Amino acid sequence: MTTTAPTTATASIDRPTVVAPARRTRRRRRRPRVGTNIVAIVFSIVWIFPVYWMVNTAFKPRAEVMNPTPHFVPYQPTVQNFVVAITQSDFLRDLLNSLIVVIGALIISLALALFASAALSRFRFRGRRVIMIVILAVQMLPATALLIPQFLIFNDLGLLDSYFGLILAYVASVLPFSIWTLRGFFVTIPVEVEEAAMMDGASTWRTLRSVLFPLVVPGVISTSVFAFISAWNEYILAYTFMKDQTMYTLPIWLVSFSTPTTGTDYGGQMAASVLFALPVVIFFLVIQRHLVTGMSAGAVKG
């Protein structure tokens, strides 16, 4: 998270790159040369290869996975690896753990971020600048800088091996960029909207609740997606805080994936990787139009 996952997140000062590709109809593109297309095809093959190889391996029976001459398509495709990954491991239990922690952290951070970003974008007050700088600066911390003290504190408070402890750790890494990203959405709402509400005699709270909050719903949704992805992918905090096997989240499940009898089972591991990556890939494809905007506002990097 601070890992590079949420962790990873760092915000820009002023979002200079947040510009959707404009459609210029009158732009006269020169017809691409053959060479350009060849470069693009080679690049695409190289870049998609790891993903393709993951899927390819996931559908191979064990004998084919461990073949000295690799097959570029499964000769005998099978879903056995997926069946094994789901039924003969702790997939369902760890999926539940992941969902509890990720959704818990998501709800807490988004609620806090919604109020804080409203204040930071709509009001001028003492300490505002300090808060903004702290929010930006904490996103530069190395993962271990928070990991060590949080581990010691949670150890004292008995929060290791607990959902609540990991939820708190994820809130710490997701909250700053959530505030930053949501603030970007608040800032785009014209002042006239709330001035009109004020004119009609609405209180500050009423204005926020009935006018501003509904207008930032798209921002809340996209911030939630980024926060979900970073918490879902987070590995090192969960690995350090959750030592009890029954508390493992999916990333730990994935890394420790192997069937007891046969050692590392690459077919199963690739099937597990597909299962783990699938929700994230679907999210990305759905929100791809907004990717550049949100990401450069400081959300996630792999």
Next chain:
Amino acid sequence: MSSSTVTTVAGEGAAAAPSGRRPRAPRHFSKQSRSAPLWLVSPAGIVIIALIVAPILFLLFTSFTDFNSRTLFVGSFNFVGFQQYIDTFTSAQFWWSALLTIVFTAALVVGSLVIGVGVAELLARLGKVMRYVVTVVLIFAWAMPNVASAQVWNWLFEPGFGVINWMLTQLRIFGDVTNLAWSNNTFLGLFCIWMLIVWQAVPFIALTTYAAQTQFDPAYIEAARIDGASEPRIYFTLVLNYLRPTILLITVLSIIWDFNVFNQIWLVTQGGPNNTTATLGIWTYLMAFNTFKIGTGAAISIVTTVLLLIISGFYIRSLLRSGEEL
């Protein structure tokens, strides 16, 4: 630049406009809401102080003690002054890790930027169909969780049955490398991790740069072409110059991200062989959680944080300078 500038200005207008009309309550939304920002910000503020600021102070405190595994059980520890820092600065491993972190970060930033900006130019030159294909490919690489892609990398480079070793053997240049264990060699292990991180970093860079590039008025390019400028000349003097602010921002973000990379290294080599691929982050973790010399780990962590602050100092400075606009 255009739209973002507009939104920032609009946002500042939002905050500042009422102050003009209400001279008695300047800088406030309205009189009655003077306390509003306080109760809006405090919940998040308290959480940030409790979960981030206080732990950082505690980390600083820990770095002056001999916290170790015994402390975790018994709770007793001693103050050792600057001893942990002295130990850190006199250990050869620390200097190796610090050097490695800086050089590896530089290699990652340069690699991902050159490829990423190149792919942005490629996207700009492609027809509609191929551009769509390349974009989808980029999104797949981008979306892969790094824990999953590290597993895929371990499989691709697996000694014995990994497809990369098989392909290299087919080339017949390196001889039979079927059983080559990449992660057992410092250089090959780092190269393997470098490819993994660059593979995942390029999509963000390429798509962001391409988005900025589409804002560049092609009339300038046409004009330069009519004046007889060569294609590389047009790209390097016109397009790259236009992209400079975007590339600068991406560079800063990449430095911070790549400096803090953890998972990919941890999951591919675990810092091995013999801690030669342990960057500062990995070395801190090994100290604090494998040998449970938590005090030492805390000291290294503080030094790492300061090092990153120095490296990205100019970014912080511009941040403070633009603080008024925040």
